[in-house]
Amino acid sequence: MASIHSRATARLMLSPAVILLLVWMAAPLVMTLWYSLHDYQLLMPRGNPFLGLENYAYFLSDPGFLQSIGNTFMLVMGVLLITVVCGVGLALLLDQPMYGRGVVRVLVVAPFFVMPTVSALVWKNMFMNPVNGLFAWMAQMFGADAIDWLAQVPLLSLTLIVAWGWLPFATLILLTALQSLDTEQKEAAEMDGANAWARFLHITLPHLSRAITVVILIQTIFLLSLFAEIFVTTNGGPGTQSSNLAYLVYSHALLRFDVGSASAGGVIAVVAANILALLLMRLVGKSLEV
Amino acid sequence: MTSIALKNVSKRYGAHEVIPGLDLEIEAGELVVFVGPSGCGKSTLLRLIAGLEDVSSGQLLIDGRDATRLPPAQRGLSMVFQSYALYPHMSVRDNIAFPLKMARRSKSVIERKVNDAARVLNLQEYLDRKPRELSGGQRQRVAIGRAIVREPVAFLFDEPLSNLDAALRVNMRMEIAGLHQQLGATMIYVTHDQVEAMTLADRIVVLNAGRVEQVGTPLELYRSPATLFVAGFIGSPRMNLLGGFEARQYGAATIGIRPEHVALSSSEGRWRGKVSLAEHLGSDTFVYVDVDGLGTITVRTTGDVDVRPGDSLWVTPEETCLHRFDEHGRAIRQGPPQRH
Numbered sequence: 001m002a003s004i005h006s007r008a009t010a011r012l013m014l015s016p017a018v019i020l021l022l023v024w025m026a027a028p029l030v031m032t033l034w035y036s037l038h039d040y041q042l043l044m045p046r047g048n049p050f051l052g053l054e055n056y057a058y059f060l061s062d063p064g065f066l067q068s069i070g071n072t073f074m075l076v077m078g079v080l081l082i083t084v085v086c087g088v089g090l091a092l093l094l095d096q097p098m099y100g101r102g103v104v105r106v107l108v109v110a111p112f113f114v115m116p117t118v119s120a121l122v123w124k125n126m127f128m129n130p131v132n133g134l135f136a137w138m139a140q141m142f143g144a145d146a147i148d149w150l151a152q153v154p155l156l157s158l159t160l161i162v163a164w165g166w167l168p169f170a171t172l173i174l175l176t177a178l179q180s181l182d183t184e185q186k187e188a189a190e191m192d193g194a195n196a197w198a199r200f201l202h203i204t205l206p207h208l209s210r211a212i213t214v215v216i217l218i219q220t221i222f223l224l225s226l227f228a229e230i231f232v233t234t235n236g237g238p239g240t241q242s243s244n245l246a247y248l249v250y251s252h253a254l255l256r257f258d259v260g261s262a263s264a265g266g267v268i269a270v271v272a273a274n275i276l277a278l279l280l281m282r283l284v285g286k287s288l289e290v
Numbered sequence: 291m292t293s294i295a296l297k298n299v300s301k302r303y304g305a306h307e308v309i310p311g312l313d314l315e316i317e318a319g320e321l322v323v324f325v326g327p328s329g330c331g332k333s334t335l336l337r338l339i340a341g342l343e344d345v346s347s348g349q350l351l352i353d354g355r356d357a358t359r360l361p362p363a364q365r366g367l368s369m370v371f372q373s374y375a376l377y378p379h380m381s382v383r384d385n386i387a388f389p390l391k392m393a394r395r396s397k398s399v400i401e402r403k404v405n406d407a408a409r410v411l412n413l414q415e416y417l418d419r420k421p422r423e424l425s426g427g428q429r430q431r432v433a434i435g436r437a438i439v440r441e442p443v444a445f446l447f448d449e450p451l452s453n454l455d456a457a458l459r460v461n462m463r464m465e466i467a468g469l470h471q472q473l474g475a476t477m478i479y480v481t482h483d484q485v486e487a488m489t490l491a492d493r494i495v496v497l498n499a500g501r502v503e504q505v506g507t508p509l510e511l512y513r514s515p516a517t518l519f520v521a522g523f524i525g526s527p528r529m530n531l532l533g534g535f536e537a538r539q540y541g542a543a544t545i546g547i548r549p550e551h552v553a554l555s556s557s558e559g560r561w562r563g564k565v566s567l568a569e570h571l572g573s574d575t576f577v578y579v580d581v582d583g584l585g586t587i588t589v590r591t592t593g594d595v596d597v598r599p600g601d602s603l604w605v606t607p608e609e610t611c612l613h614r615f616d617e618h619g620r621a622i623r624q625g626p627p628q629r630h
Contacts, residue, residue, distance in 0.1 A: 182373060182375060184371040184372070184373045184375035185375045185376075185377060187342050187362075187369075187371070187375065188369065188371055188375035188377075188436075189377075189388070190342070190361075190362050190363065191340060191341075191342075191362050191363065191367070191368065191369050192363070192388050192389035192392055192436070192440070193363035193389055193392040193393055193440075194363075194388075194392045198392060202377070202380075202388070203377060206377075206379040206380075207378075207379070209379075
């Protein structure tokens with residue numbers, strides 16, 4: 001059937017999807033590129049003269065830029081570390097036979113259904129609030145001073161909030177991977193004299209490596225563009241202590257109304273994300289080639 | 291060389307009793323085959339011996355020592371699983387070396403033993419491959435290699451050949467038999483295939499619903515089955531089993547006659563019937579004859595007879611070779627089978 005005719009037909013059939021993708025993805029990208037090279041400030045309607053790379057220089061020289069890159073990195077790595085480590089632990093626990101396992105599994109998945117803005121507000125007002133928060137109350141029970149989480153350790157607090165939201169995702173993927181592990185393999189290892197830790201290290205963890213890779217790749221994509229949690233809790237502050245790249249772009253675009261420099265920031269974010277993705281694929285992508 | 295003994299061993303899952311109390315002695319150096327239909331408890335029994343399942347009550351002795359509560363690794367047994375259970379992310383070398391690494395043996399010892407095992411099993415060329423790059427038979431060999439290097443006191447095989455194609459199965463069967471002779475180790479082999487059981491075993495244990503139906507050498511089981519179940523299970527094609535009037539003539543509830551002990555004739559005989567199917571195997575011919583009131587009688591005869599479906603024939607059982615069973619399915623042994 002692979003005649004010239006059928007191939008032409010196949011292309012024709014594919015074209016609507018390809019065109020739609022092109023329009024949806026390429027057009028915004030081209031527009032962003034165009035804006036990034038022109039002076040486009042909403043507060044100063046004076047035409048859009050060509051600026052060359054001035055917007056890029058302006059964005060890169062933003063005093064919060066380097067910190068936002070560092071924050072983005074720390075947030076992604078912190079959340080990945082917590083979700084993968086705790087996810088493996090939780091998946092192992094949930095894989096054990098126990099009473100009411102079905103209910104517990106549903107409960108574990110629940111945080112994933114809470115939208116980011118809501119979960120961040122709940123954490124901000126009910127847990128991390130230095131006056132009314134649960135953590136402050138617990139600290140006071142022991143006679144300690146309450147910590148103003150979002151002011152004193154904003155980045156750590158954000159990491160915790162986001163990790164809480166993503167933990168179910170990691171747990172779910174790792175749990176399904178765990179269930180596909182052949183029980184005879186575990187039994188063979190047991191017969192071979194491997195204790196529980198050795199079985200985990202030599203059998204379970206290698207089996208999970210592919211699922212862990214998937215978790216890391218998918219989460220990285222979403223965590224790079226983290227915004228809602230920052231917006232409703234710290235507003236990137238204090239100062240720029242908890243701004244990531246996405247938040248810095250937002251502040252250029254909708255706090256300073258400078259579309260040109262925000263677009264330049266957007267392009268920089270895309271390039272940075274691609275570099276990181278490439279690095280990740282090199283680092284962990286090998287385990288996908290099984 | 292190690293003997294294994296089960297004393298009144300039982301296994302229950304909740305209220306469900308899989309093995310209701312079973313005694314068995316396996317002598318040192320013996321190759322014992324557990325055979326029975328699926329769900330008869332043969333795999334469970336093997337897993338009880340391996341320690342992968344806990345014994346509900348009773349005692350398990352390995353070399354005279356109580357091993358009922360020992361963890362699997364300390365029993366000194368090796369097991370070959372039906373799925374081979376190779377570690378997919380490890381090379382063949384690492385797979386075979388795994389039990390030695392777990393036992394913290396030195397690098398040089400591991401190296402030597404792995405190479406020895408690879409030589410015995412013809413795996414030298416594949417040592418650096420991953421299991422997924424091997425054929426079924428090679429994977430099977432790796433699994434056996436992993437079992438050998440530990441120098442276990444006994445080997446346990448859980449339907450190791452059921453994932454192989456027919457030709458390879460015959461080959462591997464011979465290799466396992468050869469391995470048994472070479473190592474002289476005690477082996478327990480579980481299968482549902484009675485041909486495998488007959489060809490491999492020193493002694494066969496026939497299991498049915500968690501109970502031992504009969505223990506004996508392959509020929510003992512074939513020549514004098516102790517129960518109706520064993521009579522029907524051992525032997526291919528199956529023994530002809532007849533009830534009713536014909537059986538009562540011999541003072542039994544059921545009589546059995548092996549297909550090779552039935553004579554065919556076109557002119558005279560005991561029962562008259564019509565051939566429904568004739569299977570020409572070259573060396574033998576299996577003829578299925580429908581006899582009115584008795585059902586289908588299977589006859590095994592020489593390869594050169596010319597019978598076709600629809601032919602009308604006489605069949606006659608050889609009376610001295612009749613097996614008689616009482617109403618509980620137990621064999622009646624006293625006196626020669628005589629028609630009253």
